Amino acid sequence: MTETPAPETPTTGQPPIRVLIAKPGLDGHDRGAKVLARGLRDEGFEVIYTGLRQSPEMIVDASEQEDVDVIGLSILSGAHMTLLPKVVELARQRGMDDVLIAAGGIIPDADVGKLKAAGIAEVFGPGTSIGQIARYFREHARRRA
Amino acid sequence: MADLAELLRGAVAGERRSLARLLTAIENDAPGIRELLPSLFAAGRGAHLVGITGPPGSGKSTLVSALAAEWRRRGRRVGIVAVDPSSPHTRGAIMGDRIRMMDHSADPDVFVRSMASRGQMGGLAAATWVVAAAIDAAGYDPIVIETVGAGQSEVEIARLAETTVVVEMPEAGDEVQAIKAGLLEVADVLVVNKADRPGADRAARQLRAMLSTAGGRVARKPPPVLLTSATGGEGISALAEAIDGHRSVARLPDQARARADGQLRRALGEAATRRAASRADWTATVEAVATHEIDPITAAERLLA
Numbered sequence: 270m271t272e273t274p275a276p277e278t279p280t281t282g283q284p285p286i287r288v289l290i291a292k293p294g295l296d297g298h299d300r301g302a303k304v305l306a307r308g309l310r311d312e313g314f315e316v317i318y319t320g321l322r323q324s325p326e327m328i329v330d331a332s333e334q335e336d337v338d339v340i341g342l343s344i345l346s347g348a349h350m351t352l353l354p355k356v357v358e359l360a361r362q363r364g365m366d367d368v369l370i371a372a373g374g375i376i377p378d379a380d381v382g383k384l385k386a387a388g389i390a391e392v393f394g395p396g397t398s399i400g401q402i403a404r405y406f407r408e409h410a411r412r413r414a
Numbered sequence: 415m416a417d418l419a420e421l422l423r424g425a426v427a428g429e430r431r432s433l434a435r436l437l438t439a440i441e442n443d444a445p446g447i448r449e450l451l452p453s454l455f456a457a458g459r460g461a462h463l464v465g466i467t468g469p470p471g472s473g474k475s476t477l478v479s480a481l482a483a484e485w486r487r488r489g490r491r492v493g494i495v496a497v498d499p500s501s502p503h504t505r506g507a508i509m510g511d512r513i514r515m516m517d518h519s520a521d522p523d524v525f526v527r528s529m530a531s532r533g534q535m536g537g538l539a540a541a542t543w544v545v546a547a548a549i550d551a552a553g554y555d556p557i558v559i560e561t562v563g564a565g566q567s568e569v570e571i572a573r574l575a576e577t578t579v580v581v582e583m584p585e586a587g588d589e590v591q592a593i594k595a596g597l598l599e600v601a602d603v604l605v606v607n608k609a610d611r612p613g614a615d616r617a618a619r620q621l622r623a624m625l626s627t628a629g630g631r632v633a634r635k636p637p638p639v640l641l642t643s644a645t646g647g648e649g650i651s652a653l654a655e656a657i658d659g660h661r662s663v664a665r666l667p668d669q670a671r672a673r674a675d676g677q678l679r680r681a682l683g684e685a686a687t688r689r690a691a692s693r694a695d696w697t698a699t700v701e702a703v704a705t706h707e708i709d710p711i712t713a714a715e716r717l718l719a
Binding site for chain 1: 430431434435437438441442500501504505506507508509510512513516519520525526527528530532
């Protein structure tokens with residue numbers, strides 16, 4: 270067993286960042302999402318994992334109740350152009366303007382600009398390390414008193 | 415951070431986002447939260463606090479979801495707090511109880527909140543009871559608190575919940591497991607879940623036999639042992655009845671006093687720790703204990719003097 274590095278000491282510092290990891294749409298597996306959830310746990314995040322086949326409504330409802338700082342959407346199915354902007358739209362309707370919404374999975378480069386224009390903060394493609402994602406979330410998630 | 419009193423007003427008025435943000439402030443022990451406690455508890459509506467505990471994998475989350483559906487059919491608004499463990503090394507956590515509860519996510523009359531235990535032992539987080547109080551103020555009743563997957567000694571839930579449901583599963587051990595002290599002793603209702611699996615009837619029989627012969631100095635009516643299959647929806651209605659039926663028992667004066675005693679002792683411990691840790695001589699005292707100059711019990715007495 271290798272010792273897990275402690276990014277923050279357990280008794281000091283700010284409260285953990287809460288992240289909801291969701292799989293919108295009809296993807297058949299969630300291997301990548303689970304690896305990410307585990308990796309973010311080891312980076313000191315509190316990760317709420319909601320499982321497969323979620324509608325944008327379910328994701329936003331869950332995010333609202335959990336008051337997360339970040340919503341991470343993992344999608345492989347190719348339906349990202351319809352589902353991801355819908356999540357952003359619903360979240361903004363609920364007044365969740367300060368929640369960081371990011372995406373990962375199989376998303377062609379040509380779509381990345383459009384997704385960002387629709388309010389997706391960042392798109393992480395295959396090969397992105399957990400460390401990169403963790404750093405991005407730490408730098409961009411809202412922090413609270 | 416929005417004004418806490420404003421968040422409480424919003425939560426009481428039924429705004430889910432205000433409630434959610436208030437719960438975060440409670441979890442983080444945000445500045446001003448302690449001053450809010452009197453009005454938070456005063457806004458309570460007396461919801462039935464139900465604890466669900468049992469070993470990991472016994473089906474607690476699925477059972478809670480099935481119970482929520484049953485209570486919704488009876489017109490109740492259900493609050494759920496699901497606690498999962500935090501890593502002692504990184505403070506990180508994965509909370510997966512929602513996976514089994516997503517059926518309810520679009521229902522405005524079910525509120526689900528995941529909590530990481532944040533270093534607290536005993537199957538709950540330190541702030542769980544305040545979180546439950548806030549959900550009570552928002553008008554949900556019953557409020558179900560699902561503990562961290564618990565073994566034999568995580569009995570903390572019984573101090574908080576009015577009705578404690580202990581979930582077991584078939585083939586989880588022999589009769590000696592059932593007569594050991596601990597978790598089973600705090601059950602107000604015992605459930606053998608996964609009743610569709612072989613050995614469920616036998617497990618229920620063994621538990622009943624053990625509980626009915628328990629006598630001696632524990633003058634306690636044996637709790638009912640119910641069989642459920644949370645995935646198949648069997649036994650859920652009977653379980654909801656048993657839990658609802660226990661509400662009036664839980665509110666008998668001696669039971670309420672026993673819980674209050676436990677809660678007060680715990681709050682006292684936390685308050686004393688907070689005060690002692692803010693003293694100027696705290697670090698020196700820790701050092702003295704570390705180097706065996708003084709024993710921790712004597713040191714604690716001095717810090718409280």
